[in-house]
Amino acid sequence: MARPRQSLLTRQRIVEAASALVDREGLEAVSVRRLATELGVRGPSLYNHFSTKAEILDAVADAIVAQVDVSAFATHDWREALRLWAHSYHAALSAHPNIVPVLAHGPGRRPATLAMADTVYGALIKAGWSEARATHIGALMRYLITGSALGSFALGFSGDPQLYEQYPHLHRAHLLAGQHKCVDDGAFALGLDTLLNGLDSLLLKNGPNR
Amino acid sequence: MARPRQSLLTRQRIVEAASALVDREGLEAVSVRRLATELGVRGPSLYNHFSTKAEILDAVADAIVAQVDVSAFATHDWREALRLWAHSYHAALSAHPNIVPVLAHGPGRRPATLAMADTVYGALIKAGWSEARATHIGALMRYLITGSALGSFALGFSGDPQLYEQYPHLHRAHLLAGQHKCVDDGAFALGLDTLLNGLDSLLLKNGPNR
DNA sequence: ACCTGAACACCGTTCAAGT
DNA sequence: ACCTGAACACCGTTCAAGT
Numbered sequence: 001m002a003r004p005r006q007s008l009l010t011r012q013r014i015v016e017a018a019s020a021l022v023d024r025e026g027l028e029a030v031s032v033r034r035l036a037t038e039l040g041v042r043g044p045s046l047y048n049h050f051s052t053k054a055e056i057l058d059a060v061a062d063a064i065v066a067q068v069d070v071s072a073f074a075t076h077d078w079r080e081a082l083r084l085w086a087h088s089y090h091a092a093l094s095a096h097p098n099i100v101p102v103l104a105h106g107p108g109r110r111p112a113t114l115a116m117a118d119t120v121y122g123a124l125i126k127a128g129w130s131e132a133r134a135t136h137i138g139a140l141m142r143y144l145i146t147g148s149a150l151g152s153f154a155l156g157f158s159g160d161p162q163l164y165e166q167y168p169h170l171h172r173a174h175l176l177a178g179q180h181k182c183v184d185d186g187a188f189a190l191g192l193d194t195l196l197n198g199l200d201s202l203l204l205k206n207g208p209n210r
Numbered sequence: 211m212a213r214p215r216q217s218l219l220t221r222q223r224i225v226e227a228a229s230a231l232v233d234r235e236g237l238e239a240v241s242v243r244r245l246a247t248e249l250g251v252r253g254p255s256l257y258n259h260f261s262t263k264a265e266i267l268d269a270v271a272d273a274i275v276a277q278v279d280v281s282a283f284a285t286h287d288w289r290e291a292l293r294l295w296a297h298s299y300h301a302a303l304s305a306h307p308n309i310v311p312v313l314a315h316g317p318g319r320r321p322a323t324l325a326m327a328d329t330v331y332g333a334l335i336k337a338g339w340s341e342a343r344a345t346h347i348g349a350l351m352r353y354l355i356t357g358s359a360l361g362s363f364a365l366g367f368s369g370d371p372q373l374y375e376q377y378p379h380l381h382r383a384h385l386l387a388g389q390h391k392c393v394d395d396g397a398f399a400l401g402l403d404t405l406l407n408g409l410d411s412l413l414l415k416n417g418p419n420r
Numbered sequence: 421a422c423c424t425g426a427a428c429a430c431c432g433t434t435c436a437a438g439t
Numbered sequence: 440a441c442c443t444g445a446a447c448a449c450c451g452t453t454c455a456a457g458t
Contacts, residue, residue, distance in 0.1 A: 007441065032432060041442070044433080048441050053432065101311060106366010114377055122379035132396070135386070139363035139397035147314075147357020153349035156316010167324055169332035176345070186342070187349035191405065194412070198404035214458095217422065242451060251423070254452080258422050263451065 008041055011049050011059065019060045022098045030057070058110055061103040066112035068092050070119045078127035079200050085120065086141060086192055093149035104146045128203060137199065144195070148188045154180035218251055221259050221269065229270045232308045240267070268320055271313040276322035278302050280329045288337035289410050295330065296351055296402055303359035314356045338413060347409065354405070358398045364390035 017038050021030050032053055033043040050056045072084035093100055107113040117138065124134035154176040164170040176183060227248050231240050242263055243253040260266045282294035303310055317323035327348065334344035364386040374380040386393060 004442080009441085031430085033430085042444080044435090044444085045442050047433070105361035106363065108366065109368065109373060114373070114380065117383075118377040118379050125379065131382075133400075135364075135393055136397040136400050139358075139393060140401040142363055142366075143354055143357035143397065143401065145357075146360065147353035147355075148349075150356065150360065151315035153316065153352055154345075156318065156352075158319060163319060164324070167328035169328050169335065170324065172341075173327075183345055183349060187346040187353065190343075190346050191350040191353060194408035195401065195404055198408045202404070214423080219422085241449085243449085252425080254425085254454085255423050257452070 009039060009045060009049055013039065014046060014049055014056060015059045015063055018056050019063065019096070019099075022057075022060060023096055026098045027057075027101060057099070057102045058108065061099050062110035062112045064092055064096050064099060065089075065103065065110065065116060068116060070116055073119055073123040078123055078129075079196050081123060082120075082137075082141070083192060083196055086145060089145050090149065090188055093145065097149060097151075100146060100149045104150060106142075140195065144188070144191055148184065148191075152180045152184050153187060154183040219249060219255060219259055223249065224256060224259055224266060225269045225273055228266050229273065229306070229309075232267075232270060233306055236308045237267075237311060267309070267312045268318065271309050272320035272322045274302055274306050274309060275299075275313065275320065275326060278326060280326055283329055283333040288333055288339075289406050291333060292330075292347075292351070293402060293406055296355060299355050300358065300398055303355065307359060307361075310356060310359045314360060316352075350405065354398070354401055358394065358401075362390045362394050363397060364393040 014035070018030060018035055021035060021038060030053075032046055035056075036043045036046055039046075046056070050059070068085070069088040070085055072081040075081075076084065103110075103113065107117050120141070121134055121138055124137055125131065129137065157170075157173045157176045159174050159177045161171075161174040164173050167173075224245070228240060228245055231245060231248060240263075242256055245266075246253045246256055249255075256266070260269070278295070279298040280295055282291040285291075286294065313320075313323065317327050330351070331344055331348055334347055335341065339347065367380075367383045367386045369384050369387045371381075371384040374383050377383075
């Protein structure tokens with residue numbers, strides 16, 4: 001078979017297969033040949049639909065960002081909208097942690113990510129933040145959201161108790177892995193609430209035109 | 211030459227060469243063969259000193275973390291110590307941004323990173339935070355510090371003005387790259403100060419044993 | 421003990437050849 | 440237009456052979 005009458009591949013089928021593979025086995029398991037095999041074709045076939053492997057992974061990342069709920073910006077004040085959006089973003093990345101390194105470097109040319117950035121920035125400006133502050137807040141949200149999604153804090157500690165013997169305060173660090181969901185989500189919520197409360201005071205103190 | 215009387219390589223020489231290569235050309239440029247060439251040997255020689263490439267990169271990451279200044283925990287109250295430490299950590303990673311993906315997943319088995327975690331956690335406990343809260347605060351700091359170091363927020367936006375034409379609020383996003391240092395450092399400082407202020411109120415409100 | 425060449429099982433990507 | 444095999448220039452890692 002050289003060319004079937006109906007194309008075997010579409011961009012969408014490739015993105016779905018890549019997304020599933022990333023979720024199932026991690027970013028490192030994704031090779032062009034491997035992905036092609038899962039789709040029933042040979043490696044080079046994918047280059048008829050995407051020009052590089054990076055472009056495929058970008059599309060996977062953007063599909064996940066597209067699921068983030070930004071509707072709160074139309075219905076709530078900036079503070080509550082930011083909180084709801086951040087939790088939705090956090091949840092989307094928690095469901096697909098392996099893709100995070102791909103989107104951690106910014107929106108690039110990914111349309112859904114650019115649209116989300118546009119909505120968030122627009123809402124902050126409308127709320128009275130200066131351009132500089134709105135940019136800072138956008139950056140801060142990305143730091144917190146991708147920083148927390150990039151890898152569990154709790155799972156970053158080995159479960160091997162021996163490892164911590166020489167560290168006086170870490171003698172219970174090996175237990176962190178067992179509670180990682182609680183630790184990581186608690187830290188994220190604490191950080192988000194603390195930040196939003198502090199920013200709110202800042203805006204009130206300096207007036208709506210700061 | 212099969213074996214010189216004096217070993218050509220040491221772990222330290224390898225780590226220094228790897229660190230310089232990471233800084234100069236990025237993580238992706240580091241291959242075992244490439245690194246060996248820079249050291250005047252062949253690829254397999256490195257396996258006499260490290261058992262995997264990942265172990266070499268771990269050593270590079272730990273050498274950078276070892277430069278972070280934790281002395282403030284001995285001389286300042288928890289809030290100011292955390293602030294000074296976070297800025298030192300941030301500065302160390304800003305000087306070596308390409309290595310950040312290696313350390314973003316936690317301390318693992320890297321001794322300098324574990325020692326740093328031990329110091330920070332111990333200081334928080336001593337300040338009166340509960341174990342759960344101290345863990346949350348440690349996680350939060352990691353989220354902010356690695357999240358901001360992983361990639362510039364400003365540089366995540368392309369410098370191509372055309373890209374933003376269809377996004378009503380991003381029409382000046384192409385200018386971000388030119389101010390990236392100011393944008394990124396400003397966002398980090400704003401986030402850190404806001405967090406520490408908020409956490410301080412929380413500790414005062416709930417008493418020293420919370 | 422430590423460096424070497426050869427080898428293994430992979431990579432991303434290109435391209436002429438097929439239909 | 441789109442899939443293919445063959446090829447190119449790479450990977451990380453192993454291992455027997457050398458001194």
